Amino acid sequence: MCATVKRNDPEMRRFLQYLAMHTWVVVVIWDAKTGKIVTQTPKNQMWLNREKSGLGRASENEWTAVSENVLRNYRNEDLTQTTSSSQKDPRKNETLYWKIHRWGDYPIDWDVPVRHVIAKLYKVGFISNTFSSRIPGRAMAVKEGDQDRDFYFDFRQMIDGIVFPRDVEQPPSVEYLLLTAREFAKTNLSARFALLRLWEAPHFYPLMMGPEKRELTPVTDTLGRAWERKIVPKDMPYSEISMHHSARLRIQPYGRLLAERVRVRRNLYLLMGQDEEDMMKYATATAFVTQTEPWKLEMDL
Numbered sequence: 001m002c003a004t005v006k007r008n009d010p011e012m013r014r015f016l017q018y019l020a021m022h023t024w025v026v027v028v029i030w031d032a033k034t035g036k037i038v039t040q041t042p043k044n045q046m047w048l049n050r051e052k053s054g055l056g057r058a059s060e061n062e063w064t065a066v067s068e069n070v071l072r073n074y075r076n077e078d079l080t081q082t083t084s085s086s087q088k089d090p091r092k093n094e095t096l097y098w099k100i101h102r103w104g105d106y107p108i109d110w111d112v113p114v115r116h117v118i119a120k121l122y123k124v125g126f127i128s129n130t131f132s133s134r135i136p137g138r139a140m141a142v143k144e145g146d147q148d149r150d151f152y153f154d155f156r157q158m159i160d161g162i163v164f165p166r167d168v169e170q171p172p173s174v175e176y177l178l179l180t181a182r183e184f185a186k187t188n189l190s191a192r193f194a195l196l197r198l199w200e201a202p203h204f205y206p207l208m209m210g211p212e213k214r215e216l217t218p219v220t221d222t223l224g225r226a227w228e229r230k231i232v233p234k235d236m237p238y239s240e241i242s243m244h245h246s247a248r249l250r251i252q253p254y255g256r257l258l259a260e261r262v263r264v265r266r267n268l269y270l271l272m273g274q275d276e277e278d279m280m281k282y283a284t285a286t287a288f289v290t291q292t293e294p295w296k297l298e299m300d301l
Contacts, residue, residue, distance in 0.1 A: 129227065
């Protein structure tokens with residue numbers, strides 16, 4: 001972002017001071033008349049990602065920058081090229097430039113799709129600002145084939161660090177559901193089947209993330225802003241296991257009544273009845289126990 005700065009303007013000065021106080025934005029103010037940089041973000045705040053090793057007393061160790069902003073190496077001529085469309089201050093015939101640098105190595109064609117979705121997610125409360133020093137993910141816009149660019153979260157660097165409890169099982173395959181239904185049909189000639197699907201958002205599963213987990217999985221966008229998610233994104237590693245586990249927990253208390261006729265796969269319930277009336281009985285029971293207290297899940301009708 002580039003703009004003309006008026007000299008000795010109190011409102012403009014206050015705005016720039018406000019920006020300079022934040023570590024999520026890199027500010028450079030360049031004097032076109034003298035060719036000097038008037039204000040620049042401190043070098044120790046030019047990091048994109050940083051880490052600190054050790055626990056206990058070792059937590060007082062210095063931060064180590066994993067990657068840094070290339071703006072530290074910018075030259076005056078680089079700033080001149082990016083601000084060629086600026087205007088002079090008509091009162092003093094002098095020009096100052098200020099620049100907010102694009103964060104990291106994001107392709108420019110990611111900017112509009114990412115910011116559009118981020119704004120919608122923030123508006124509905126799915127994400128919020130974070131001040132975490134560890135940012136393992138980033139928002140991205142990827143194009144598949146002839147389709148338009150779609151919004152994704154990239155968490156590949158955190159895959160190896162995820163460990164699930166032993167009681168959390170993998171979702172079964174579609175082939176398993178088909179085999180189960182065929183075996184049931186062999187002994188029930190009037191068998192009827194139904195599939196109930198839990199509602200889900202385009203980019204998220206309807207599962208809340210606890211505060212302690214939100215701080216571990218923040219992401220950055222194309223402007224360098226850091227966000228934490230309140231709901232589990234589909235792109236998070238093994239998110240389908242979390243969805244499957246939550247769906248199983250809803251019917252577990254009623255296992256004695258539903259175990260023989262209901263199968264779960266991620267956000268899908270397979271219902272098996274000896275006839276249509278029997279199938280409707282299990283469909284009604286499954287919908288009731290799934291959508292009743294807590295009221296987080298609902299069937300996609």
